[in-house]
Amino acid sequence: MAAVRAARRQRLRGFAFVLPALLWTAAFFLLPFAFMVAMSLWRRVGGRILESWTLENYADFFGRPHFLEGLANSLEITLTVTVISVLFAYPLAWIIAEKVPERWQRAALMLAVLPFWTSYVVRSYAWLLVLAHDGVVNRALLAVGLVEAPLVLASTRTATVIGFVHFFVMLLTLTIYANLRQLSPNYARAAADLGAGPVRIFLHVILPLTLPGVMVGAFLTFVLAIGDYVTPQILGGNNELVLPQIIMLQIGRRADLPSASAMAIVLMAVVTLVYFACARWLRLERA
Amino acid sequence: MTADVEVLGVSHRFGEVAALRDVTLSIGAGRFAVLLGPSGCGKTTLLSVIGGFLFPSAGRVRIAGRDVTGLPAARRPTTTVFQDYALFPHMRLGANVAFGLRMRRVPRAEREARAEAMLRLVGLEGMAAKMPHELSGGQRQRVALARALAVEPEVLLLDEPLGALDLKLRRQMQDELKAIQRRVGTTFVHVTHDQEEAMAIADEIVVMNAGRVMDQGPPERVYLRPRSRFSAAFMGEANFVPVRLRREGDGIAILGPFGTHPLPAERLADPAATGGRAELAFRPEHVNLGDAPPGTLDLGEGTVRDIAFSGSHRRARIALDALDGGEIVAYLPQAMEVSATARLRLHLDPARAILLPAEDGESRCGG
Amino acid sequence: MRRLADGLALGYVVAVYAFIYLPVAVLVLFSFQESRLPIPPFDGPSLRWYAAVFADRRLTDALANSLLVALLSSALAALLGFLAAYGLARYRLPASGLQRALLTAPLSVSYLIIGLGLLIMFSRLGVPRSLLTVGIGHTVINLPLCFAITYSQMGAHQENVERAARDLGAREWQVMLLVTAPMLLPAILAGFLLSVTFSWDEFIIAFLLSRFDVTLPVEIWSLLRSGLNPRNNAVGSVVFLFSFALVLVMELLLFRRGRRR
Numbered sequence A: 001m002a003a004v005r006a007a008r009r010q011r012l013r014g015f016a017f018v019l020p021a022l023l024w025t026a027a028f029f030l031l032p033f034a035f036m037v038a039m040s041l042w043r044r045v046g047g048r049i050l051e052s053w054t055l056e057n058y059a060d061f062f063g064r065p066h067f068l069e070g071l072a073n074s075l076e077i078t079l080t081v082t083v084i085s086v087l088f089a090y091p092l093a094w095i096i097a098e099k100v101p102e103r104w105q106r107a108a109l110m111l112a113v114l115p116f117w118t119s120y121v122v123r124s125y126a127w128l129l130v131l132a133h134d135g136v137v138n139r140a141l142l143a144v145g146l147v148e149a150p151l152v153l154a155s156t157r158t159a160t161v162i163g164f165v166h167f168f169v170m171l172l173t174l175t176i177y178a179n180l181r182q183l184s185p186n187y188a189r190a191a192a193d194l195g196a197g198p199v200r201i202f203l204h205v206i207l208p209l210t211l212p213g214v215m216v217g218a219f220l221t222f223v224l225a226i227g228d229y230v231t232p233q234i235l236g237g238n239n240e241l242v243l244p245q246i247i248m249l250q251i252g253r254r255a256d257l258p259s260a261s262a263m264a265i266v267l268m269a270v271v272t273l274v275y276f277a278c279a280r281w282l283r284l285e286r287a
Numbered sequence B: 001m002t003a004d005v006e007v008l009g010v011s012h013r014f015g016e017v018a019a020l021r022d023v024t025l026s027i028g029a030g031r032f033a034v035l036l037g038p039s040g041c042g043k044t045t046l047l048s049v050i051g052g053f054l055f056p057s058a059g060r061v062r063i064a065g066r067d068v069t070g071l072p073a074a075r076r077p078t079t080t081v082f083q084d085y086a087l088f089p090h091m092r093l094g095a096n097v098a099f100g101l102r103m104r105r106v107p108r109a110e111r112e113a114r115a116e117a118m119l120r121l122v123g124l125e126g127m128a129a130k131m132p133h134e135l136s137g138g139q140r141q142r143v144a145l146a147r148a149l150a151v152e153p154e155v156l157l158l159d160e161p162l163g164a165l166d167l168k169l170r171r172q173m174q175d176e177l178k179a180i181q182r183r184v185g186t187t188f189v190h191v192t193h194d195q196e197e198a199m200a201i202a203d204e205i206v207v208m209n210a211g212r213v214m215d216q217g218p219p220e221r222v223y224l225r226p227r228s229r230f231s232a233a234f235m236g237e238a239n240f241v242p243v244r245l246r247r248e249g250d251g252i253a254i255l256g257p258f259g260t261h262p263l264p265a266e267r268l269a270d271p272a273a274t275g276g277r278a279e280l281a282f283r284p285e286h287v288n289l290g291d292a293p294p295g296t297l298d299l300g301e302g303t304v305r306d307i308a309f310s311g312s313h314r315r316a317r318i319a320l321d322a323l324d325g326g327e328i329v330a331y332l333p334q335a336m337e338v339s340a341t342a343r344l345r346l347h348l349d350p351a352r353a354i355l356l357p358a359e360d361g362e363s364r365c366g367g
Numbered sequence C: 001m002r003r004l005a006d007g008l009a010l011g012y013v014v015a016v017y018a019f020i021y022l023p024v025a026v027l028v029l030f031s032f033q034e035s036r037l038p039i040p041p042f043d044g045p046s047l048r049w050y051a052a053v054f055a056d057r058r059l060t061d062a063l064a065n066s067l068l069v070a071l072l073s074s075a076l077a078a079l080l081g082f083l084a085a086y087g088l089a090r091y092r093l094p095a096s097g098l099q100r101a102l103l104t105a106p107l108s109v110s111y112l113i114i115g116l117g118l119l120i121m122f123s124r125l126g127v128p129r130s131l132l133t134v135g136i137g138h139t140v141i142n143l144p145l146c147f148a149i150t151y152s153q154m155g156a157h158q159e160n161v162e163r164a165a166r167d168l169g170a171r172e173w174q175v176m177l178l179v180t181a182p183m184l185l186p187a188i189l190a191g192f193l194l195s196v197t198f199s200w201d202e203f204i205i206a207f208l209l210s211r212f213d214v215t216l217p218v219e220i221w222s223l224l225r226s227g228l229n230p231r232n233n234a235v236g237s238v239v240f241l242f243s244f245a246l247v248l249v250m251e252l253l254l255f256r257r258g259r260r261r
């Protein structure tokens, strides 16, 4: 009996430590989410919010080509960015992990991800400078004679993709490098012992072993890119809007919180779907 | 500063796993006791029950005659030296050793002096200002010992304190531990799975298996007269031959592959089991070469199957004719060179023979 | 063959590093531009735009606001995260898996959605938007981070160390204050500093939840509407320098810890 009571007291004390964080998360994460769900089921009519339940916001979203295009743009850009970023980052991470002498690796890695820490807004602005009509890239291309007239780079989908790739190459280099370093060199040695050449070692040993880590990085890229407003707004401009831009338009210009909420929930659903689609490869839990 | 420990019918379960089953033992004040057993047999669990980190599902613990079963660690007259030392990584050695005194509100000057004295005791004089991460494994071990002894516990519990050290350092620390124990006079309860270590330091060995106590006694007794097949096998190499027993006057006789042979009744570890089946056990170093003189136990002839040089002796596997080619292990003199197929004649001093009750379902440790 | 491969590898690394540093270099270079447009040709160096930045009250106010929000919200996140990690790592609690999942859930939701949810809730409840609401939002996104980092450092070894303290007579609050917190200080600090950099840099939540007093990214955002301008370059360079200093502090702390092992 005493033992049971003591165990209960212990549990209560432990719970007291967790409680503040739980309350915080419930009050400022779960509750707002509930508000958002409720809001998505209401309507904004004539500048007022009508509190009667309806699915019209969702019907609107899927009924209007303009909104669906936003979703399509989001998906296209995000997928492009994810693929290109992985393709750029993997070789870089591999070279740092394999070719750079041990004592310089940390420095090389730090150097590769330093601009990661510049302000997000500022980084996009910096790309705008680079890609502007009279910017560095166009001046260089003109000077070399590769183009006759300045290219239109700013305010295009290309600019958005470049800005994103810049950010995620750094992020993925970090995660893939960490993955490669975790591999025991004995795997490669064992494969070489058994007669595999460098290419086959890479294809049959290194790549499969690092694939789960790459998938986690790619998923992270996807989640962060598809929810981002800043990069497409600064670099892509108002041409091909992505979903977060449309959501921000609903909030800002039209003050239509119900339809913004519905879109936000659609965005979350897309991410969740993608999560379940790659859950096989994602082991986000502590091993 | 020293007290006896009594464990009475303690059982403990972790969900499905029965880590301790009805353990009863008593350790005299000022003794150096060693809990010995294979990995996973419940040594750490038993130590935690004595130290107050774990409250047993059943049974009682008494220290110095006082029932402490429900008391937490802090209120018991025990301290523990942990397997991973568990030094406070952010405190200097002096602060580490003085921590217990600080908790007891000993004034700063006094506790610093005491900490320094404890560090001297374990051979780390003048290192009070170092940080734990600046030390080698053996040195950390000493700090953990000094920290636990600084509060002058009545019983010191050590969980595989030498487990992480290399063999040479380990043998050296064994001797030091023993010397320190003699000096402070505290009751030590030390856990290990190394039987050599156990024999080197213990006044008293407790052999455990699968949550049970298999044997308890001074090292010599446990080695020469083990009370169970498990402790006979765990305390070093042993040969086992099934025999039958018969009462014969004051003593008993064994009947088996080596014929009939009388033995004094006290030979049998558990006298209640006389009659029926038993097991004759003997250690490889007790096997003698040559024709059996009268009064010895004749093992007959055998063929050497395999022989290996192991320093102080040669270890031979010999197939005995009397066992239909069943093999035993014998340690032959270092100087004797034998070929791998030689025929040898062997005998045994009956004073060295061990009789054990036959075990049916012999339970071994999982893991 | 080997030479060629190494040469290719070197070329690749140089190209990617060039790509990574191109915008930063351009940003910093043209912050020293003399004329009004931050585009080639470079006609500096001049510090006039930096002077303009530090003379701008709105910018310096925003900078102070950002620091305030970052430090306070990160401190709160670190504290709540540490307490929760301690409770979950040291006590057997019912539904502990669910509790951990709830605490880390905000990590997998876009900042935009978190911000929008808070915006809706605050407006429905009549809570005015201010630096306080921004700080609340930043604590929501940083709490999971601080929790996860400290929780991952509370292994069996650390538990034994706490046990040793208890064994030597320490009471619960003494264990926590004298042993657990100092022992985990590197992890707590790492979580705190990471949170500071995230909060310092965060735009969308701050944009949605602030009104009159704004944080630096929001202020920069409104400056950007003026288009390309060396003053924006100067602001960006200052921000970069600050983040860089933070990362350096973090690296030194982690590096020191790495050497200890």
Ligand SMILES: Nc1ncnc2c1ncn2[C@@H]1O[C@H](COP(=O)(O)OP(=O)(O)OP(=O)(O)O)[C@@H](O)[C@H]1O
Pocket: B014, B015, B017, B018, B019, B037, B038, B039, B040, B041, B042, B043, B044, B045, B046, B193
């Ligand atoms: N916290 C726990 N939860 C569940 N089972 C446990 C726990 N601690 C120990 N056990 C189990 O109880 C049994 C005894 O464990 P114990 O740690 O006492 O063994 P041990 O003799 O100290 O082993 P070792 O020499 O490996 O340290 C083992 O089967 C182990 O798996």
Ligand SMILES: [Mg+2]
Pocket: B043, B044, B045, B159
């Ligand atoms: Mg153990």
